Amino acid sequence: xxxxxxxxxxxxxxxxxxxxxxxxxxxxxxxxxxxxxxxxxxxxxxxxxxxxxxxxxxxxxxxxxxxxxxxxxxxxxxxxxxxxxxxxxxxxxxxxxxxxxxxxxxxxxxxxxxxxxxxxxxxxxxxxxxxxxxxxxxxxxxxxxxxxxxxxxxxxxxxxxxxxxxxxxxxxxxxxxxxxxxxxxxxxxxxxxxxxxxxxxxxxxxxxxxxxxxxxxxxxxxxxxxxxxxxxxxxxxxxxxxxxxxxxxxxxxxxxxxxxxxxxxxxxxxxxxxxxxxxxxx
Amino acid sequence: xxxxxxxxxxxxxxxxxxxxxxxxxxxxxxxxxxxxxxxxxxxxxxxxxxxxxxxxxxxxxxxxxxxxxxxxxxxxxxxxxxxxxxxxxxxxxxxxxxxxxxxxxxxxxxxxxxxxxxxxxxxxxxxxxxxxxxxxxxxxxxxxxxxxxxxxxxxxxxxxxxxxxxxxxxxxxxxxxxxxxxxxxxxxxxxxxxxxxxxxxxxxxxxxxxxxxxxxxxxxxxxxxxxxxxxxxxxxxxxxxxxxxxxxxxxxxxxxxxxxxxxxxxxxxxxxxxxxxxxxxxxxxxxxxxxx
Numbered sequence: 121x122x123x124x125x126x127x128x129x130x131x132x133x134x135x136x137x138x139x140x141x142x143x144x145x146x147x148x149x150x151x152x153x154x155x156x157x158x159x160x161x162x163x164x165x166x167x168x169x170x171x172x173x174x175x176x177x178x179x180x181x182x183x184x185x186x187x188x189x190x191x192x193x194x195x196x197x198x199x200x201x202x203x204x205x206x207x208x209x210x211x212x213x214x215x216x217x218x219x220x221x222x223x224x225x226x227x228x229x230x231x232x233x234x235x236x237x238x239x240x241x242x243x244x245x246x247x248x249x250x251x252x253x254x255x256x257x258x259x260x261x262x263x264x265x266x267x268x269x270x271x272x273x274x275x276x277x278x279x280x281x282x283x284x285x286x287x288x289x290x291x292x293x294x295x296x297x298x299x300x301x302x303x304x305x306x307x308x309x310x311x312x313x314x315x316x317x318x319x320x321x322x323x324x325x326x327x328x329x330x331x332x333x334x335x336x337x338x339x340x341x342x343x344x345x346x347x348x349x350x351x352x353x354x355x356x357x358x359x360x361x362x363x364x365x366x367x368x369x370x371x372x373x374x375x376x377x378x379x380x381x382x383x384x385x386x387x388x389x390x391x392x393x394x395x396x397x398x399x400x401x402x
Numbered sequence: 403x404x405x406x407x408x409x410x411x412x413x414x415x416x417x418x419x420x421x422x423x424x425x426x427x428x429x430x431x432x433x434x435x436x437x438x439x440x441x442x443x444x445x446x447x448x449x450x451x452x453x454x455x456x457x458x459x460x461x462x463x464x465x466x467x468x469x470x471x472x473x474x475x476x477x478x479x480x481x482x483x484x485x486x487x488x489x490x491x492x493x494x495x496x497x498x499x500x501x502x503x504x505x506x507x508x509x510x511x512x513x514x515x516x517x518x519x520x521x522x523x524x525x526x527x528x529x530x531x532x533x534x535x536x537x538x539x540x541x542x543x544x545x546x547x548x549x550x551x552x553x554x555x556x557x558x559x560x561x562x563x564x565x566x567x568x569x570x571x572x573x574x575x576x577x578x579x580x581x582x583x584x585x586x587x588x589x590x591x592x593x594x595x596x597x598x599x600x601x602x603x604x605x606x607x608x609x610x611x612x613x614x615x616x617x618x619x620x621x622x623x624x625x626x627x628x629x630x631x632x633x634x635x636x637x638x639x640x641x642x643x644x645x646x647x648x649x650x651x652x653x654x655x656x657x658x659x660x661x662x663x664x665x666x667x668x669x670x671x672x673x674x675x676x677x678x679x680x681x682x683x684x685x686x687x688x689x690x691x692x693x694x
Contacts, residue, residue, distance in 0.1 A: 132495040146524035226413035251656040252434035272427040334517035336631040382515035
């Protein structure tokens with residue numbers, strides 16, 4: 121504190137509270153909307169305070185069907201989302217750890233070329249090469265499958281860079297000592313490198329889980345079978361019914377359920393989340 | 403210098419999974435896009451003919467493409483500047499506070515975890531012309547809100563939804579930047595009689611410029627490539643073309659319009675843009691590392 125200015129401190133708190141209020145506003149509205157029967161909407165207004173149909177809507181959406189043309193219950197789509205998110209997260213971490221290990225601790229021809237090939241994936245987000253990637257997946261027969269949902273997204277330049285950075289900062293004596301003690305490359309990897317990278321892996325896990333869970337365009341394109349719908353993309357299918365028939369209460373309940381897991385991860389693991397965010401931008 | 407292992411074959415084995423995935427799902431499609439961009443295909447995918455640069459010429463003589471470019475620029479800069487201003491204000495306020503900083507941070511950062519498509523839906527119901535509370539309130543004060551018909555209002559809606567999600571990210575980086583400003587400088591200015599307002603503009607803000615520039619690039623990349631969900635879930639690029647950004651157009655022309663050649667040509671142009679932005683981002687970050 122440089123100086124004591126009570127008014128300024130008061131203004132700071134007030135601004136922050138207003139900011140928090142504005143940020144939370146849409147979620148509040150969604151929560152309220154999900155507690156009213158579908159007939160409460162479209163009458164020229166949205167109810168502004170909680171109704172009493174919440175339990176029923178949430179129960180229906182979670183265990184029977186999400187509604188609005190999507191017959192799969194939310195818990196099933198949640199499971200799909202979870203499989204996709206974890207598949208992408210573990211996949212990315214595993215292959216990036218291995219490639220960073222190869223690039224940092226071995227010398228071999230075309231080492232730099234490999235590095236640049238991995239680097240190039242940064243420049244090719246799915247959104248940009250959407251049509252040909254779809255064709256590749258269709259050719260490989262991976263439409264409507266968990267492999268199709270996860271595999272194409274697990275190459276990761278960001279994670280490789282992060283682990284490379286982390287490995288480069290480890291003292292060379294470590295490898296030397298390990299080698300003198302007779303440890304081979306695998307033993308070194310599992311007994312020394314992995315334990316030392318634990319926090320980095322955890323931080324990256326949080327970021328990648330959010331990334332995986334929130335995938336939208338990709339699942340939208342390659343899943344046409346209800347059984348493989350993920351939660352986030354199902355919203356789009358739910359919104360595609362003709363205008364007048366949208367049951368907003370069900371959509372809002374589904375939306376809230378779809379954002380709940382990643383939001384819980386951010387709040388519950390705030391420290392790791394912030395670390396992951398900062399690390400992955402370096 | 404790192405000490406290395408002598409094995410020659412092992413590193414290839416270690417790199418194999420990453421290289422295979424990259425080759426099949428990144429390089430191959432990219433190459434396909436590059437090739438497709440020079441062909442014209444009929445809608446059923448039965449035959450195609452080599453047309454040289456025609457797809458690109460079509461694109462650059464199409465007023466809709468320029469319109470989409472302009473839309474993208476307006477959208478991206480609005481999202482970047484809007485999000486950064488709000489976040490900077492909140493971060494400056496949070497930086498002043500001693501107790502409860504972490505609580506405020508927690509309550510501000512969670513929107514980062516909300517998928518763009520969901521952010522779009524959340525703001526949609528607030529602005530829905532027939533029942534949204536904000537739309538109805540706007541009607542009351544004399545603004546006729548209907549983002550289904552009014553292109554500018556549709557743009558405002560997607561900008562708000564996309565910005566809302568990004569505030570948390572900007573907030574975290576600005577707060578970190580502010581905490582790195584040396585207290586002694588601010589103390590000195592304060593002793594010289596500079597008001598908090600003046601201290602901010604003459605000392606803190608210039609010292610934040612690396613963070614600001616970095617965030618500008620990141621936000622532009624975000625608005626360019628990661629907001630597909632916001633647009634697709636709310637306006638679908640409409641009304642007319644008013645919210646069709648370049649990325650949305652690639653999808654729309656390719657999957658809805660089935661103009662594969664045109665879509666591929668757009669993909670190629672976008673790849674060039676991402677490449678350029680990545681290089682800018684990396685050059686800048688290298689410099690930051692050097693001078694810090």
